[in-house]
Structure formats: structure tokens, C-alpha cells
Amino acid sequence: MAEHTIHTLSEVAQHKSKKDCWLVIDGRVLNVTKFVEEHPGGEEVLLESAGKDVTKEFKDIGHSKAAQNLLLKYQVGVLQGYTLKKAADIQVASTDEPKNTKEMSAFVIKDDSMPKYAALVEFFVPLLVAGSYFSYRYLTTGSSMV
Numbered sequence: 001m002a003e004h005t006i007h008t009l010s011e012v013a014q015h016k017s018k019k020d021c022w023l024v025i026d027g028r029v030l031n032v033t034k035f036v037e038e039h040p041g042g043e044e045v046l047l048e049s050a051g052k053d054v055t056k057e058f059k060d061i062g063h064s065k066a067a068q069n070l071l072l073k074y075q076v077g078v079l080q081g082y083t084l085k086k087a088a089d090i091q092v093a094s095t096d097e098p099k100n101t102k103e104m105s106a107f108v109i110k111d112d113s114m115p116k117y118a119a120l121v122e123f124f125v126p127l128l129v130a131g132s133y134f135s136y137r138y139l140t141t142g143s144s145m146v
């Protein structure tokens, strides 16, 4: 597989133009030619990094997990001296799922006596008003019939 091809740093150094841009991060040899113009940090930084091992620079920026995952997309090989185990470290990190255990606590509803009381009032007040109205009507129409 291309991702497992071993390259030396001097081989990588031969790919340092905009039309052929390779670099090394974490022992992974990356062909970022298609990414140069898309890089959110600008194409200049990538072109300055071309042909070099820029692991430190990449990490110093504090690239997001999404950016780290993108590395896998552009990998064309492994730097000589790096074992595949080392290069697979990022893959392990990328499978880390954020734990959402805390979200469950958002569903705990605190029991409060006020809403229950308010519901009773809301139910009985209209009944009381309607009852009063019909009693009044009954009494007044009853008296007119006499």
C-alpha cells in the first residue's frame, strides 16, 4: 500500500514546489499538493514547510482533531526510521470519541410543588367561573318565568 512506502527525508525534500508539495508530520509522508490552496492557515506556510519534517510546527499551531485526521487523507508513505506502529499513533487518537455521560444529567427535572399547585388552580378556576355563570343564568331565567 502507498501509505506504507518508506521514504527518506532527502526524497521528500525533492517535492517542494506548489505543483508537487510533500511534507512530513509524525513520521507520515504527506503529499499535500491538492491541499495547498485549501489550507485554512494559508498556502504560504505549507509552501515554506514543503520538503521538510514539520511535526513541531504543526503541533505548535495547536491544530484541531479535524486537521489531524486530514493528515491520513494525504499520506503517501512513512519516513525512514519510523515504524508503522509510531505512525499509527494518530489513528488511535482520532478514534477517541468524546464522552457524553454528563448530558444525561440535563434530563433530570427538579420536582417543584408550585407548578402542581398552579395546575390545580388553572383547572378549578374556569370550572368555578362556568359554574357561577350557569347558576346565575338558572336563577335569573327561573325567576322571570314566574
Ligand code: HEM
Pocket (backbone or CB within 6 Å): 025, 030, 032, 035, 039, 040, 041, 042, 045, 046, 049, 054, 057, 058, 061, 062, 063, 064, 065, 066, 067, 068, 070, 071, 074
Ligand atoms: C497536511 C498538513 C496540514 C493540515 C491538514 C492542516 C490543516 C489545517 C486546518 C484544518 C486548519 C484550520 C484550523 C484547525 O482546524 O486547526 C489549519 C490552520 C492553520 N494551519 Fe494548518 N495544516 C497543515 C499543516 C500546517 C503546517 C505545516 C503549518 C505551519 C508550519 C500550519 C499552519 C497553520 C496555521 C498558522 C493555521 C491558522 C491557525 C489559526 O487561524 O488559528 N499548518 N490548518
